[in-house]
Every structure is written in structure tokens, then in C-alpha cells.
Amino acid sequence: MSNIVKSNQTVIAEPFSIERSPEPEMAFNDYLPINHEAVLVPARQKANTILQEAETMVLAILAKAREDSRVMISEAKEAARLIEVAASEEAESARESALGQGYQEGLSRAALEMQAKMDQAREEKIRILEDAQRERLEIISTSEEVIVKIVLAVAKKVIDKEVMDNPDITKNIVSKIVEHLSDGEAFKIFLSPRDFEYLAEELARNQLSQSGGKLQIKSDSRIADGGCIIDTDLGIVDARLETRVMAVENALLEGVEREPVINE
Incomplete structure (x- = not known):
């Protein structure tokens, strides 16, 4: 995974500590309020x-x-x-x-x-x-x-x-992942820079669910907002939006090819 993502921005949960580069891309306050x-x-x-x-x-x-x-x-x-x-x-x-x-x-x-x-x-x-x-x-x-x-x-x-x-979409995804962390299990979640900034604030305010596992979030400019890549002890999960949309498209197109057409 080190060959895929290289970032010096890291957040570790339990304890929730945040390491950031001296020049963050954007502060959380620069974003519009979610419910505006x-x-x-x-x-x-x-x-x-x-x-x-x-x-x-x-x-x-x-x-x-x-x-x-x-x-x-x-x-x-x-x-x-x-x-x-x-x-x-x-x-x-x-x-x-x-x-x-x-x-x-x-x-x-x-x-x-x-x-x-x-x-x-x-x-x-x-x-x-x-x-x-x-x-x-x-x-x-x-x-x-x-x-x-x-x-x-x-x-x-x-x-x-x-x-x-609505950056809360990514927060909800990460929260569900954290809920399933087992004791001692390590997770790395790679996010877009915007989602990283937002979730860093959430972690600082302790808004995300905690578990006995070890959670790290990292910023990767190649990931679009709303998606993430999850690196676990068991393997890598690609949860980027474009990957999920492509999976749905392939399933639907396969259904179109197989589904018999009823004569009218």
C-alpha cells in the first residue's frame, strides 16, 4: 500500500492524535456549513x-x-x-x-x-x-x-x-467501518483531501465511534470526495464512488443482455 499512497497527513484513532503537514491544503472552516x-x-x-x-x-x-x-x-x-x-x-x-x-x-x-x-x-x-x-x-x-x-x-x-x-456521507461510511473494528485490528482509510480535513475535525471532537482497533486516516489527492480506499489486515477494499458506480453499471448491463424480452 505504500507504493499506492504516499502522504504525510495521518490521523490515528485511540488515542485520537493528528499529524498534519505544516501547510494544510484547506481549513475546515473554509467549507460551507453542511446544512446551509x-x-x-x-x-x-x-x-x-x-x-x-x-x-x-x-x-x-x-x-x-x-x-x-x-x-x-x-x-x-x-x-x-x-x-x-x-x-x-x-x-x-x-x-x-x-x-x-x-x-x-x-x-x-x-x-x-x-x-x-x-x-x-x-x-x-x-x-x-x-x-x-x-x-x-x-x-x-x-x-x-x-x-x-x-x-x-x-x-x-x-x-x-x-x-x-454533504461531507457527512463519507463520515457515515467511516463510522460504520470503525464500528466493525475488532480489538487490535489495524485499519488505514485513504480519503480525498477535503474529506480528510473534515474527518480530522470530527476525530478531534471525538464525533466518530471508537473501538478497540487502531484506525488511521490518510489524505490522497487521487481519491474523489465521497469515496475511500480501506487497507485492512485482511486486504484492501476499494470504496471509491467511481468503482461502486461502475459495479452497478456492469450488473445492470449484464441484466439487460440476459433478460429475455417479452413479445408485445
């Missing part, structure tokens, strides 16, 4: 606007995909019907021609030709409908993938906005 309505209310309004715009976009994409698939199926059915009608008319014409000639051999030949043409028409009809159905499923599947990506992009914007205005 002038900040939180506009942020939530902006988040709601983004969600509404995304919902409208998603509904439009889904409606277009469904309409395109309906038109495609309708056109395929009409093409198959015309092929079947043409084959039937051609076969009937051949049969009437054979009857007009009055030859038994011609009649038998016409009957065979009529059956062959009808069979060919049915096969062509099935092929057209199957091709149309495959294209329909591709359209819907592609639309669902686009929708998932749009929703996740919007969700990430909302999360980023909430994290920016």
Missing part, C-alpha cells in the same frame, strides 16, 4: 431537474424503440402476406390452366407445383417474421442499454452534487 439551506435547496432542485430531464429522454427513447419495432413487424407481416397471396394466385392459375387443357398429367403436375409454391411461400413468410423479430429484439435491447447508461450518468451527477454539499 442556501446551498442544499438549490442543489436538490438542480438534482430534481436533471432527473426529470433524464426521465423525459428515457421515455422518448423507449417509445421510439417500441414504435420502430411495431412498424418493422407490421411491414414484415404485410410482405409475408403478399408473398403468400402471390404464390396462391400463381398456383391457382396453374391448376386452372391444367384443367382447361383437360390433361390428367397436367393436373397432377399443377397440383405438385401449387403445393411446392405454397410451401416455399410459408417458409419465406416464417423467415421474414423471424428476421423482423430478431431486429426488433436488437432495437429494444440497444435502447435498454442506452437507458441504463443515461440513468447511471444522471445518478452520478446527482451523487456528485450531494457529496460536494
Whole structure:
């Protein structure tokens, strides 16, 4: 872990002591109050606007995909019907021609030709409908993938906005980790510089839960606000926001690929 994170900013819990560099990046007082309505209310309004715009976009994409698939199926059915009608008319014409000639051999030949043409028409009809159905499923599947990506992009914007205005999100994550510390167990939690400053203040005020374990928090400028990397005796846990969002995206996209589409 020493190759990953290099920082001289460290906070150790139990006892809660803080070592900081002589020139901290920013004091805690430089941040806006967490519950300041002038900040939180506009942020939530902006988040709601983004969600509404995304919902409208998603509904439009889904409606277009469904309409395109309906038109495609309708056109395929009409093409198959015309092929079947043409084959039937051609076969009937051949049969009437054979009857007009009055030859038994011609009649038998016409009957065979009529059956062959009808069979060919049915096969062509099935092929057209199957091709149309495959294209329909591709359209819907592609639309669902686009929708998932749009929703996740919007969700990430909302999360980023909430994290920016509310450092308590990271504090709550760290508090839950501390609660599960066992006696003598060592934890290192790497945070963004902003979250480090905030949690350093919390530790100084003894706001975080205490345990028999040893907790260190370190600052790492490569970690975005709201996320963290946890180094424990049992291994490393990547709890950065981008990692969690990516895991959700992969799970949702995998579900889109596997989930069967019900015919409408």
C-alpha cells in the first residue's frame, strides 16, 4: 500500500492524535456549513431537474424503440402476406390452366407445383417474421442499454452534487467501518483531501465511534470526495464512488443482455 499512497497527513484513532503537514491544503472552516439551506435547496432542485430531464429522454427513447419495432413487424407481416397471396394466385392459375387443357398429367403436375409454391411461400413468410423479430429484439435491447447508461450518468451527477454539499456521507461510511473494528485490528482509510480535513475535525471532537482497533486516516489527492480506499489486515477494499458506480453499471448491463424480452 505504500507504493499506492504516499502522504504525510495521518490521523490515528485511540488515542485520537493528528499529524498534519505544516501547510494544510484547506481549513475546515473554509467549507460551507453542511446544512446551509442556501446551498442544499438549490442543489436538490438542480438534482430534481436533471432527473426529470433524464426521465423525459428515457421515455422518448423507449417509445421510439417500441414504435420502430411495431412498424418493422407490421411491414414484415404485410410482405409475408403478399408473398403468400402471390404464390396462391400463381398456383391457382396453374391448376386452372391444367384443367382447361383437360390433361390428367397436367393436373397432377399443377397440383405438385401449387403445393411446392405454397410451401416455399410459408417458409419465406416464417423467415421474414423471424428476421423482423430478431431486429426488433436488437432495437429494444440497444435502447435498454442506452437507458441504463443515461440513468447511471444522471445518478452520478446527482451523487456528485450531494457529496460536494454533504461531507457527512463519507463520515457515515467511516463510522460504520470503525464500528466493525475488532480489538487490535489495524485499519488505514485513504480519503480525498477535503474529506480528510473534515474527518480530522470530527476525530478531534471525538464525533466518530471508537473501538478497540487502531484506525488511521490518510489524505490522497487521487481519491474523489465521497469515496475511500480501506487497507485492512485482511486486504484492501476499494470504496471509491467511481468503482461502486461502475459495479452497478456492469450488473445492470449484464441484466439487460440476459433478460429475455417479452413479445408485445
